[in-house]
Amino acid sequence: MDLTFASFSEISDAVKSKKISAKEVAAHFQKRIEALDSQLNSFSSQNPEALKDAENTDSRIAKGEDVGLLAGVPFGIKEMLCTKNLKTTAGSKILSNFVPPYDSTVVARLKKQGVTILGKLNQDEFAMGSSNETSFYGAVKNPWDVNRVPGGSSGGSAAAQAARLVAGTIGTDTGGSIRQPASFCGIVGVKPTYGRVSRYGIIAFASSLDQAGPMVSSVKDAALTLEVISGHDPMDSTSSQKTVPSWSKNLSSDVKGLKIGVIKEYMKGGLDADTEKTYSESLNTLKNMGAEIVEVSVSMTEFAVPIYYLVATSEASSNLARYDGIRYGYRAEFPSLAGVELEDFYAKTRGEGFGKEVKRRIMLGTYCLSSGYYDAYYTKAGQVRRLLTEQYLAAFKNCDVILSPVTTSPAFKIGELVSDPLAMYMNDIFTTSTNLAGLPGMSVPFGASASGLPIGIQVTANHFDEQRMLNVAAALESAAPVKGKKPHVI
Numbered sequence: 475m476d477l478t479f480a481s482f483s484e485i486s487d488a489v490k491s492k493k494i495s496a497k498e499v500a501a502h503f504q505k506r507i508e509a510l511d512s513q514l515n516s517f518s519s520q521n522p523e524a525l526k527d528a529e530n531t532d533s534r535i536a537k538g539e540d541v542g543l544l545a546g547v548p549f550g551i552k553e554m555l556c557t558k559n560l561k562t563t564a565g566s567k568i569l570s571n572f573v574p575p576y577d578s579t580v581v582a583r584l585k586k587q588g589v590t591i592l593g594k595l596n597q598d599e600f601a602m603g604s605s606n607e608t609s610f611y612g613a614v615k616n617p618w619d620v621n622r623v624p625g626g627s628s629g630g631s632a633a634a635q636a637a638r639l640v641a642g643t644i645g646t647d648t649g650g651s652i653r654q655p656a657s658f659c660g661i662v663g664v665k666p667t668y669g670r671v672s673r674y675g676i677i678a679f680a681s682s683l684d685q686a687g688p689m690v691s692s693v694k695d696a697a698l699t700l701e702v703i704s705g706h707d708p709m710d711s712t713s714s715q716k717t718v719p720s721w722s723k724n725l726s727s728d729v730k731g732l733k734i735g736v737i738k739e740y741m742k743g744g745l746d747a748d749t750e751k752t753y754s755e756s757l758n759t760l761k762n763m764g765a766e767i768v769e770v771s772v773s774m775t776e777f778a779v780p781i782y783y784l785v786a787t788s789e790a791s792s793n794l795a796r797y798d799g800i801r802y803g804y805r806a807e808f809p810s811l812a813g814v815e816l817e818d819f820y821a822k823t824r825g826e827g828f829g830k831e832v833k834r835r836i837m838l839g840t841y842c843l844s845s846g847y848y849d850a851y852y853t854k855a856g857q858v859r860r861l862l863t864e865q866y867l868a869a870f871k872n873c874d875v876i877l878s879p880v881t882t883s884p885a886f887k888i889g890e891l892v893s894d895p896l897a898m899y900m901n902d903i904f905t906t907s908t909n910l911a912g913l914p915g916m917s918v919p920f921g922a923s924a925s926g927l928p929i930g931i932q933v934t935a936n937h938f939d940e941q942r943m944l945n946v947a948a949a950l951e952s953a954a955p956v957k958g959k960k961p962h963v964i
């Protein structure tokens with residue numbers, strides 16, 4: 475077994491049958507982080523207890539205990555997810571000293587199945603961004619070309635996974651933050667149906683859109699991880715009571731007779747040539763495998779980016795109000811607090827603690843929610859969001875899954891879009907509608923640009939129909955022209 479490229483079941487089978495110890499597995503990947511991450515900046519901190527945690531898995535195995543589905547599989551976790559006794563910064567200065575006293579449900583469930591947590595992964599500040607350039611902890615580099623962005627906001631997760639500094643990673647997706655970096659870095663990234671995965675212990679950005687999900691190297695590993703982290707959690711009232719199927723066991727790349735929807739309104743052009751070619755090849759591939767391609771209309775997708783930026787900023791402005799320097803987080807320094815007005819205290823703390831993009835979103839969101847504008851912006855956005863969802867539900871009466879590009883182009887250069895926020899926001903054109911409608915969506919590596927940059931394909935399914943989405947992704951994965959290609963930093 476080549477440990478660097480081993481699947482989750484290969485690692486966990488080997489660990490359980492004592493062919494290799496969980497500690498040796500963890501140490502192998504720690505060495506990779508030491509050797510390679512200076513080129514990528516994907517880890518923001520490492521878990522000093524990782525080897526001890528792995529040893530604990532080994533001693534439980536020695537005692538004959540059931541250590542779970544992911545025994546000894548090393549993971550990196552995005553900075554948005556709380557990890558007990560491990561710094562959780564959300565990529566922000568304002569949480570630079572925050573050490574949670576508890577695990578998020580996602581992390582607790584991974585640990586319960588024997589996962590070793592190797593550390594925390596860099597991201598855009600509060601998950602606001604598409605390039606990982608808004609992080610207080612510096613930009614992350616794309617392992618396929620270190621002059622390019624890994625995508626965002628889960629850029630650290632995507633880069634670490636692509637370079638195989640870990641066996642698996644977790645990201646979060648509010649408007650595309652799992653799928654876009656997965657596409658840019660040539661890995662598999664899944665945003666589950668809203669409510670599939672508990673949000674307990676995940677730092678809130680936009681609560682009606684946020685979901686965590688796997689960013690891994692194969693559809694099978696994604697299915698397995700999703701099984702582990704999904705399911706009802708009494709700590710999150712929006713988490714669904716629906717039973718969690720055995721997606722990994724039921725995985726099938728047989729797409730014969732499936733109807734693959736193509737959104738007619740997406741066909742207006744605007745894609746770069748390599749992305750367009752990859753997309754049409756993916757459709758042809760499925761057709762050759764026996765699927766039927768059908769056209770569907772979801773015309774409200776035209777408004778997905780503006781609706782998203784009204785809803786997400788409004789919810790963010792409310793969620794981020796808690797960072798006031800009093801209860802927790804960074805506090806601005808004052809020679810003495812005597813005579814300092816509370817408002818000045820807040821202004822200095824938040825002024826210093828938040829970066830530019832986060833401030834821009836707080837201002838936009840506060841404006842949307844202000845009396846006099848609330849109905850015109852926030853209420854209206856909610857209404858159009860509802861129409862968008864209804865159009866998707868109607869479309870899924872005529873097709874099983876929808877296939878689309880993930881982004882309009884492969885990874886762009888570091889610095890290329892930082893001074894143009896609107897151009898940056900347009901990165902989310904194919905991903906935000908999935909979050910707004912609460913649907914599951916994923917990116918699977920399929921093609922490449924002429925210069926060798928990876929290009930993913932997005933598969934979207936109806937609510938709670940992750941199985942069909944994963945199956946179609948597995949079919950694409952099996953036939954992908956880029957199968958087996960590796961990034962430069964690996």
Ligand code: GLN
Nearest residue numbers: 601602603648649650651
């Ligand atoms: N790029 C989008 C944004 O900046 C999506 C972020 C996300 O999914 N967390 O809001």
